[in-house]
Amino acid sequence: MAELRVGIAGYGVVGRRRREVVDSDPRLRLVAVCDRTFLEDGEFDDGVVFRTDYRRLIDEPLDLLLVCMTNDMAAEVSAAGLAAGLHVFCEKPPGRTLEELEMVIAEERRSPGLKLMYGFNHRYHDSVRDGLALLEAGDLGRVISLRALYGKAKLVTFDQPDWRTRRATAGGGVLLDQGIHMVDLMRLFGGEFKEVHSFVSNDHWGYDVEDNAYALMRTGDGVVGSLVSSATQWRHRFSLEVNLERGGLTLGGLITGTKSYGAETLAVVHANPDADRGDPREHLTRYNQDLSWARELDAFANCILEDGSVVNGSSDDALATMKLVFRIYFADPAWRAEHGIADPRH
DSSP states (O other): OOOEEEEEEOOSHHHHHHHHHHHHOTTEEEEEEEOTTOSSOEEOTTSOEEESSHHHHTTSSOSEEEEOOOHHHHHHHHHHHHHTTOEEEEESSSOSSHHHHHHHHHHHHTOTTSOEEEEOGGGGSHHHHHHHHHHHHOTTOSEEEEEEEEEOSOSSOTTOOGGGGOHHHHSSSHIIIIIHHHHHHHHHHHOOEEEEEEEEEOTTTOOSSOSEEEEEEEETTOOEEEEEEESOOSSOEEEEEEEETTEEEEEEOOOOTTOOSOOEEEEEEEOOTTOOSSOOEEEEEEEOOOOHHHHHHHHHHHHHHHTOOOOSSOHHHHHHHHHHHHHHHHHSHHHHHHHTOOOTTO
């Protein structure tokens, strides 16, 4: 069996969790990590080397680079990895701006033999996979509308570093950091949104990044989607409702490392046009295991070893999702003027 030598750039909470997946996959072998918190270069007891600078990391004998850096470094390190001849997996968001992502994509095009994948991890959750399968089966008809809420209580939670509150480092607030997952799922279930209206604010926490974003959007064929991305949701919530011609799907809760979003469930409703009480038959599935992290890296390893295409989390996916995120920012005239956000459609 072929073995891929792995380096992890950014060895914080996410980087360490990625290591757990790498260590559990016989096709992957961790060679080196880097993090700015290391005082000097060295080696762990198990032989994995650690570096203080990503440039020293990509000089190691690697095949695959996992980028788990802060937003201001994500694009720079991803592009450097590709330029060094490495396959690259980068966590979301792809960068602080569209321009940063486009710079990475330009490097990707100069290296057609390399694979680039972005970590839209929610696509690999069971509720999402099962919901998409039901949608694609077609028994419930076409999508009419979507209603989405993804919210947490603060911009900085669970003792994570506070760089997420600084625009220069993060590029954006709750919408770019967490809401981007929901934006990606709304595209996946509803299609490409052409018309966008929004309100974006930082009225509560007062940082220079948003703590709430509200959007109302419509696709070219009339699917309407509403989104709330919030850092003032005191009880953490994840909810995506998909209303279809002959029923509906409700994805509720999410199994995460924080365990704060409640049980992950998928409710499937089959409409009864002859009933007038609005209480149709419903089937509820409850999930109790999160295999998304392992599935995600497994899919990327398969792409590399079998020379396949990236299906979920390609640079095209990332660019389309980032464009929609920045269209939501741009659609609020006050937010656009204050932060100098250019029209992402051009």
